[in-house]
Amino acid sequence: MTGTARKFSFDTLLVHGGSEPGPGGATTVPIVQSSSFAHKTAEELEDIFRGRKLGQVYTRVGNPTTESLEKRLALLDGGIAAIATASGMAAITTAVLAIVRSGDEILASSSLFGGTFSLFRDTLSNYGIKTAFVNPTDLAAVRGAINERTRLIFVETIGNPKMDVPDIHELSAIAGEAGVPLMVDATVTTPYLARGADLRADIVVHSTSKFINGTGSTIGGAIVDLGRFNWQSGKYPHFAPFFSKYRGFAFTARVRKLMHKDFGACPAPMNSFLLSEGIETLALRMERHCANALGLARFLKGHARVGWVNYPGLEDSPCHGVAKRLYGGRFGGVLTFGLADKAEAFRFINGLVLARNLANIGDAKTLVIHPASTICSDFGPEEKGLMGVKEEMVRVSVGIETIDDIIEDFDTALNNL
Amino acid sequence: MMNLTVNGKKAAIDGKDAVNIPALLTELKVEQPDYVTVELNGDILERENFETTLVKDGDSVEFLYFMGGGGR
Known part of the structure; x- marks a missing residue:
């Protein structure tokens, strides 16, 4: 039901969105448990590597089962594209490091999930990336903490475990005025409570291990690009080669062709299948x-x-x-x-x-x-x-x-x- | 008939002198048209200009995806 799916309601999209009939009319997503994909000619493989032709090459960077999941995730959040990762922390690490570089600063909620707090405070600081932690419900404090080195605002829709609820619409406006993207971890709310597009986030990350999977069977994560942010900015010169080729898809292209490929935090096809099953009953x-x-x-x-x-x-x-x-x-x-x-x-x-x-x-x-x-x-x-x-x-x-x-x-x- | 160079190879479209980008994507059965980047004679086209941009005889077109590659 790709292509025509957008006219259906959200609950119908959960069941049908982004899915195609499988081999022999199978109604579930086929699990393509293959590390790599063969092509008939050298020219065909060259075209895929150059981006001239679509095709699977290697499951670290793409897999048919995972691609089906990614289409569904993008559709549910109203995004232009999604990238599935091995875990929620992999999604955050990959997405954040696509944006910030050594010398840059992140402005983050002080009430983050412990794993994210540790990533920002302890791990990224070792690579020259500083994080300023602020109370995300104090909008004046957020505005006051932005400086010339700030390159990203990161918050959770509902803080885990603080249960605070920042006003994402206000934060989106603040991020827009500052010319930096707003990345929102929507794990606790899922697209069912609010789509990333409706929240006015620039990028949404999920730990799909939680409510999206729904049965405690699978670890997974997702990065959803809402296509709202203009990456053609002097603050992000590292996006220039991606913007020049891919325009509105600059963020997704940088993640997929560089960060996700290099970090290698891909989901197993079996996990992508289980996550797709979970979406249907979300x-x-x-x-x-x-x-x-x-x-x-x-x-x-x-x-x-x-x-x-x-x-x-x-x-x-x-x-x-x-x-x-x-x-x-x-x-x-x-x-x-x-x-x-x-x-x-x-x-x-x-x-x-x-x-x-x-x-x-x-x-x-x-x-x-x-x-x-x-x-x-x-x-x-x-x-x-x-x-x-x-x-x-x-x-x-x-x-x-x-x-x-x-x-x-x-x-x-x-x-x- | 239009003779084009598409992704470095010769391609012909019968019965038309010019087509806009959505028509070209359909005519050439380009996969995942929502995601493809289109380069016309060396210039990347803005997606909002797809409808109004005409491809004519002798033009060179490249279709680029950001999904491929990366294996070893």
Whole structure:
């Protein structure tokens, strides 16, 4: 259903968009488990390498199963092209390093996922790339942190695990005034809550391992080019050869022909297949994730043992208004809440029967974790404070089970504290 | 009839003196026309000018993709 797919609704695109009938009329994407692709003549292969002809060469840079996934991902976000990667972190690393070079600066949200925070603060700083971390909901602070070396603004749609919700439309306007692209990690919201095009992002990255996969079976990532940013700028001389040839596709061309090819963080064809399968049920799952998360947040808020609940869907959340406007009255499947202290948080987690204690979000199953001692344990008190990580905090990725069963599991564990 | 050079090879289009870029892409069955870059006589064409740009007899056209290559 390529070519004519854009006239269909989003939910229909999830099922049919970007897909073609497989061999013999197969309705699922064929898994092309081949590292390389043979061509009949030397001239044909030369034409493919020169870009004169389309064709697969080597799975590190392209694969039919992955290409099908990429078409679907681009369509869902309203992008001009997408590149699938081996993980969400691979997507961020590849996309960011396509833009910034040694001596450049990134302006990033201070409430990033720990892996991204570590990449920016610890790894990229070793290569001469500095990151200024600011509160993304403080627009004056964002404006004030932009300087002549800033080359990228990077935020998450809903901060994980801080649950803050920056106004992406305002940040897009600020980035536009500064002449730098806005890259948005939309892992927690997915294109179902808001398409990258509607958010006015220049580039969207996803950890497709989470809600897009939906079953905790696959690691993957995606870079989606919204085609909004003008790369013909003195700030980005390294884009000149790509702009001169590929114009609006300059970013995707630089990623695909250089960064992604060189870094080699390609997905396995089997994983691209599993991610394509996940996309088809994204709408149904996200509806249930969001409804269950709101139901659980309201239950926790009314429980005597719970100190606080942080979920943008709660009307007293400071981010409720922005989240409601940007994400159409849906607030995602992740929340955090506080107990008395770390010991009580541990006892609570150990008392759960249904929910799994693990480091992931977006699974069909309800997941919990104590972030301070696990995914954020490498960070000191100051960084944990920026990320909104507290010792008494439990993060929940609310699954798609029957809400009464989830609440009963939590209620029992809370009452046994 | 128009005689063109397409990606370095001779190509002929019967029954027309000139065609715009979308017609040329269709005529030559160019794959993934939404993604292709078109170079006419050495100049990259802006996508918004595809409809109004005419290709005539003797022109040289290159179609370029950013997807290929990279194996070893």
